[in-house]
Amino acid sequence: MNNFKSYVIRFLVKVSALITFGALFFIIGYILYRGVPSLRPSLFEFKYTTTNVSMFPSIVTTLMLVFSTLILVTPIGVFTGFYLIEYAHRGNKFVEVIRITTETLSGIPSIVYGLFGMLFFVYRLDFSYSLIAGILTASIMVLPLIIRSTEEALIAVDDSLREASFGLGAGKLRTIFRVVLPVAMPGILSGIILSIGRIVGETAALIYTLGTATKMTDGLFSSGRTLAVQMYVLSNEGLHVNESFATGVILLMIILIINGLSTYLSNKLTKGRID
Amino acid sequence: MDKLIIKDFDLYYDDFHALKDINMNIAENEITAFIGPSGCGKSSLLKSINRMNDLVEGCKITGEILLDNKNIFDKDVDVNQIRKRIGMVFQKPNPFPMSIYDNIAYGPRTHNIKNKAKLDEIVEKSLRDAAIWDEVKDDLKKNALRVSGGQQQRLCIARCIAMKPEVILMDEPCSALDPISTTKIEDLIHKLKNDFTIIIVTHNMQQATRVSKHTAFFLNGEIVESGLTNRIFIEPEDKRTEDYITGRFG
Amino acid sequence: MKKTSFEGFMKGIFILCSTTSIISILLIVYFIFSGGVPFIMEYGLKNFLLGTKWKPTSTPPSFGILPMIVGSIYVTIGAVIIGVPIGVLTATYLARFSNKKLYKFLKPCINLMSGIPSIVYGFFALQVIVPIMKSLVGGTGMNIISASILLGIMILPTIIGLSESSIRAVPNEYYEGSVALGASHERSVMSVLLPAAKSGIISSIILGIGRAIGETMAVILVAGNQPRIPDSITQGVRTMTTNIVMEMAYAADTHREALIATAVVLFVFILIINAIFLIVKRRTLN
Numbered sequence: 102m103n104n105f106k107s108y109v110i111r112f113l114v115k116v117s118a119l120i121t122f123g124a125l126f127f128i129i130g131y132i133l134y135r136g137v138p139s140l141r142p143s144l145f146e147f148k149y150t151t152t153n154v155s156m157f158p159s160i161v162t163t164l165m166l167v168f169s170t171l172i173l174v175t176p177i178g179v180f181t182g183f184y185l186i187e188y189a190h191r192g193n194k195f196v197e198v199i200r201i202t203t204e205t206l207s208g209i210p211s212i213v214y215g216l217f218g219m220l221f222f223v224y225r226l227d228f229s230y231s232l233i234a235g236i237l238t239a240s241i242m243v244l245p246l247i248i249r250s251t252e253e254a255l256i257a258v259d260d261s262l263r264e265a266s267f268g269l270g271a272g273k274l275r276t277i278f279r280v281v282l283p284v285a286m287p288g289i290l291s292g293i294i295l296s297i298g299r300i301v302g303e304t305a306a307l308i309y310t311l312g313t314a315t316k317m318t319d320g321l322f323s324s325g326r327t328l329a330v331q332m333y334v335l336s337n338e339g340l341h342v343n344e345s346f347a348t349g350v351i352l353l354m355i356i357l358i359i360n361g362l363s364t365y366l367s368n369k370l371t372k373g374r375i376d
Numbered sequence: 377m378d379k380l381i382i383k384d385f386d387l388y389y390d391d392f393h394a395l396k397d398i399n400m401n402i403a404e405n406e407i408t409a410f411i412g413p414s415g416c417g418k419s420s421l422l423k424s425i426n427r428m429n430d431l432v433e434g435c436k437i438t439g440e441i442l443l444d445n446k447n448i449f450d451k452d453v454d455v456n457q458i459r460k461r462i463g464m465v466f467q468k469p470n471p472f473p474m475s476i477y478d479n480i481a482y483g484p485r486t487h488n489i490k491n492k493a494k495l496d497e498i499v500e501k502s503l504r505d506a507a508i509w510d511e512v513k514d515d516l517k518k519n520a521l522r523v524s525g526g527q528q529q530r531l532c533i534a535r536c537i538a539m540k541p542e543v544i545l546m547d548e549p550c551s552a553l554d555p556i557s558t559t560k561i562e563d564l565i566h567k568l569k570n571d572f573t574i575i576i577v578t579h580n581m582q583q584a585t586r587v588s589k590h591t592a593f594f595l596n597g598e599i600v601e602s603g604l605t606n607r608i609f610i611e612p613e614d615k616r617t618e619d620y621i622t623g624r625f626g
Numbered sequence: 627m628k629k630t631s632f633e634g635f636m637k638g639i640f641i642l643c644s645t646t647s648i649i650s651i652l653l654i655v656y657f658i659f660s661g662g663v664p665f666i667m668e669y670g671l672k673n674f675l676l677g678t679k680w681k682p683t684s685t686p687p688s689f690g691i692l693p694m695i696v697g698s699i700y701v702t703i704g705a706v707i708i709g710v711p712i713g714v715l716t717a718t719y720l721a722r723f724s725n726k727k728l729y730k731f732l733k734p735c736i737n738l739m740s741g742i743p744s745i746v747y748g749f750f751a752l753q754v755i756v757p758i759m760k761s762l763v764g765g766t767g768m769n770i771i772s773a774s775i776l777l778g779i780m781i782l783p784t785i786i787g788l789s790e791s792s793i794r795a796v797p798n799e800y801y802e803g804s805v806a807l808g809a810s811h812e813r814s815v816m817s818v819l820l821p822a823a824k825s826g827i828i829s830s831i832i833l834g835i836g837r838a839i840g841e842t843m844a845v846i847l848v849a850g851n852q853p854r855i856p857d858s859i860t861q862g863v864r865t866m867t868t869n870i871v872m873e874m875a876y877a878a879d880t881h882r883e884a885l886i887a888t889a890v891v892l893f894v895f896i897l898i899i900n901a902i903f904l905i906v907k908r909r910t911l912n
Contacts, residue, residue, distance in 0.1 A: 103488070110812040114723050117715035121786070122732065124779050125739050128750050135753070180643035188637060195644075201904070202647045206654075208833075208900045209893070210840025212867050213658060216874075216889050220657045241650045248647070274633050295741070302743030304843045305871060329743050333843055336749045346753075349746050356741045364734045428806060460808035470799035473822050482817070483807040532803070539807055 129353060136350035139343035149315040154335065154344045156351060158317035162325035165318055166235055166311065167300050174240040174247060175293060181244075182251025182289075187277055207245035211305040214242050218310035230312030230324040238310045239303065243296035250292020254285035291366040298359045301352070304329045328352055379404040379543060379573040380425065385439035387420055387597075389432070394420050396597045398439070402543075402590075407565065407574045409584040409605065412594030413625065418577045421594075422545050425575070426462040427455050443543075460487060463541035467548040469528035471520035471535070476503075476512050479520045479531060483539040498538050506534035507564050526557025533564065537572070544568065546576040550583065562587055581621055585609055593617045655893075662887035665880065674887065680853040682873065682881040689884040691891065693855045697863035698839055698895075700856070701849065704774025705781055705838040710831055712778070713785030714820075717827075720786070721793035722815045736790075740783035748844030751776040756848055763860045768850035770859040776844055781834035788833060792826020793819055825906060832903040839895060842867040866892045 146155040181199070189196045218238030228234045258281050266276040282289075304327075312324035313334060326334065332348040335341050380402035387395035395417045402408050410418035423429045425441055427448060440447040448458050460483075471479050480499045489495060499516070503509040508530040512523070520531055529549060536544060546565070550558040565574060565587055578584050584591055585605060592602035593614075601608060601617045612618045619625055666674050669689055677690015720729060720736075755775055760767030796819050804814035820827070842865075850862015851872060864872075870885050870892075877885055 104810075107810045107812040110816055111723065114715050114719040117712045118719040118724070118732075120712050121716040121739075121782055122735060124782075125735060128742070128747070128779075131754060132746065132750060177643045177646050180640045181646065184637075184640035184644045188640060199644050199647055202651045204904060205897070205900055206647055206651055208836050208840075208896055208903075209654065210842065210867065210896060212840070212842045212870055213654070213889055213893055213896070216661070216870070216886060217654045217657050220661050220886070221653060225657070241654075244647060244650065272630070272633055274636050298741045302741070302745070304743070304745050305867075308871075309874070329745050332743075332749065333745045336745070336752060336847060342753070345749055349749060352743055352746055356743070357738065360734065360738045360741050364737065426806060428802065431802070431805065456808045456810055458808075459806055464806040466799065466803065466806075468799060470797075470803040472800055472803065472818055482804070482809075486807065486809040486813055486817075535803075535807070 132346060132349045132353055135343070136346035136348075139347040140350065141347075144344065144347055154331075154341050156328060156331060156348055158315065159326050159328045159331040160351070161317040162232075162311075163301060163327040163329075165232065165325075166239065166307075166327060167297055169232070169236045170239040170243065170300055171293060171296065173236060174244055174296070177240075178244050178247025178292075179251045179289060181248045182255055183277060185248070186252055186255040187273065187281070203245045203248050206241065207249075211242070211303055214238055214306040215309035218306060222310060228322060230310065230314070231322040232311060232318045232325065233321040235307050235311030236321075238306055239300050242303070242306060243299050246296045246299065247289075247292050250295070251285070251289050254288025254292070255281060257288060258284045287366045287369040291363045294359055294363045294366065298356055298363075301327070301355055301359070302329055303327070304333045308333070328355075377404050378402060379444065381440075381442040381445070382421070382425075383440045383442065385421075385424070385441060386437065387417070387424060387429070388436045389420075390434040394597050395424075398599055400592060400599060400602060402573060402575060404573050405569060405571075406590060407569050407576065407588040408590040408592065409588035410575065410577045410592050410594060411579075411581060411584050411620075413620065414579075416594040417597040418592075418594045419547055422464075422547055422575060422577050425543070426459050426464050426545055428459075428464065430455065460539055461541055462543040462545060463536040463539055464545045465529070465532055465536055465547065465549045468552050469525060469532050471528050471531050473519065473521055475517045476520050476523075476531060477516040480535050480538050483535060487539075502534040502538035503531075505537055505568070506530045507560065507567070508534060524557075526553050526560060529553060529557065529561060530564065533561070533568075537568070541572065543573045543575070546574065548577055548579060551579060558583075581609070593620065595620070658886070658889055658893055662883065662890035665883035665887045666890065669884070669887075674884075675891070678855060680869070682877070682884060687880065689880075689887075691866065691869070691884075691888055693853050694864050694866045694869045694888065695891070696855050697849070698865040698867070698892075700770050700859075700863060701773040701777055701845065701865060702835055702838045704770055704859070705777030706831070706835060708774055708778025709781040709785055709834060709838075713782045713830075713834070714789050714827055716782070717786045717789035717793060717830075718815060718820065720790050722811075722819065736783050736786050740787070744780065744841060744844040747776060747780050748847040751844065752847040765860065766850060766862065768848050769862050770849070770856060773845050773849040773863070773865075774859075776848055777838045777841060780841065780844060781837050784834045784837050785830045788830030789823070789827045792823040792830070795826070796822040825909060829903060829906050832899060832906060836896060836899045836903070839865075839899070840867065840892070842871055846871055866895075 143153040144155055145157045146153050147157055149155045149158050185196055185199065218234055222228050222234035222237050223230060262280055263276055266280045307327055307330055313326045313330055314324035316325065318325035328348060329352060332345055332352060335345040335348060378401040382398050382400040385395060385398040398421060412418050424437060429435045472482060477499055480502050481495045484495060484498050500509065503512060508527060511527060550561055568574060576588065588605050591605040591608045593600045595616055601612060601614045609621055612621065674689060674691060676692050677688060678692050679688040679690045680693060681688045720732060751772060755772050756767040759772045800818050800822055801814050804818045845865055846868040849868060851864045851868055852862045853864045856863045866888050870888055874885055
């Protein structure tokens, strides 16, 4: 291969990276550029009206949804991780099945989750469009994420720690909670934070479960809309373009903070790993 | 004629002074062995000769290494050409995850030989010269990773000589292999010296005596003693050399 | 190691939790299929899958979803054409052509890219790509090309993430062996490292396809959404996903069931793509 071919390859590789990161920064930059000037206090008014299209109710709804979902799904996901890594033996059929179902769950599109949530929670269980329907649907959606990050975090913990604990006569449960979990915590937290990002960004799954009501949710069985759903409704209507941009800005800010936290925690995981 | 001349050569890995004032001549079509305990710098010198150390971050060199009287570190030198003329066989056999044929043909293809008949010819000759043709000729499409460790190493040697280099650098080529493969490769090295200049780094002193004509003994980044293998091992001049070859350390 | 009854109890809890994913997938499969399959049985699988007319409100209504299947396939292929080359090359850049400092900054950016909500991507495309497309080819600017560009950008982080790890995972000995033969850095990366990372790269592409075909909210804003098989890429198109979202709000009875049946078809597509992904992943481990 001569110098020309090498040059072409290096060029192509750099241009591709430029396109990728260029697109990212342009998207973020443009949303900020159009959205920040449109941020007004009335966008944060307590009550939503069709004139102020306030984000405040949807922000509150989003927070309630995220918080409740995490409370429900974190123990389930983390305990699943415990079973898969700390208890199950290699080649266990049950474990295989769980792995396959978890992988499959993570590939299902949000619209299918939304429809399922609607058919099961909203109709069959008669919850109608409600916070609880949204919570349950969102929980199933992020369950694979929590399971996977817990698994990875647990695997990264050196076996010698466990052996030391057992050698001192501690039981499995104590070893897991007192010795392994603290070390695995950053990785697990990282997964939880990514789940927050997923829930915050979700639209299709929530439109058909939580619903699109404009007031903030005030009970498990009340409907509401999250920030992302709000942005979708606004964009679709096509009337409040500037406000849509403003909503986008808030969404981006949330995602930026979430990702920043997640990166920080992942770095802690690498540093704290015992090699 | 001296194929390689190493002149006032120093090497640093960041602040660590790994090679100190190395001066040495390597004779053409001879086999030279670098011996010494772990960490003495022999592999570092080897990797400098084909400029593989360029890939190591923080590695700095001063001095010259002359190939046919031209310094390989000159600004106008194309490093890929150097590596075409100076080939390397690594400690752990590293055939590419491709077919045997593609492994051998990789070098020639890199240097623009595309004609299938020519490539077939090169592949067969290289495999024959590496004494492995008969074992693989029936299935050149087989993935190179599927053959045994000893065969993989001979494949790597075949891949190296397919480039028709002038010098072959071998970095402990047998240390990862069993005794029988080792013998096969040592016989191969003897055969090869007629056409190539060979430098072999080895931990195994018996191997050095079996295989090389010249030997250089390294310690703490310096060449303590160098000369004819026979002389070094029978009448070493320096006490440290004597201590090493009699097994008092290392 | 003493085993107390509390230990046994907790282990039971853990096992119970583990069954959640199994129960969830079973529930999802049950409800989606039982919601849509009766309709398919009644309307006829062939009429449904191969019918080219989607007119749910006419009498008699027709529920052919071929235009939507074609729509999904077209925009996915478009996304792949745009996203795969750029994605794989960017992954190559990150793995072997960038320096340490730059990488520390760029890698989290890729994670950020995958965290941006689809609606934000979609809205951006609506505000930026669609007007440009409108001035270039006329019409509404909402067509296959717009959707493909959008989806192509959206699947970039998926492809880059897995491809980059696969390239990094290739043992450095192969790279050194190539360089030692006098091959340039570029040649060594393209001819030795990339082929060795093939399985991982292919897995990432399959994952990207799955993401593209399941995408709804972004696509709905820019694809045009006309329910007919397009003649050219400058025409608007409707995908299986957008079909569901567009009409679900006001659909009743049979119409609703037809939409759920669309979800069944989508689900089957996804299951097949997932299965292929798992098979390729198993092959990588060998």
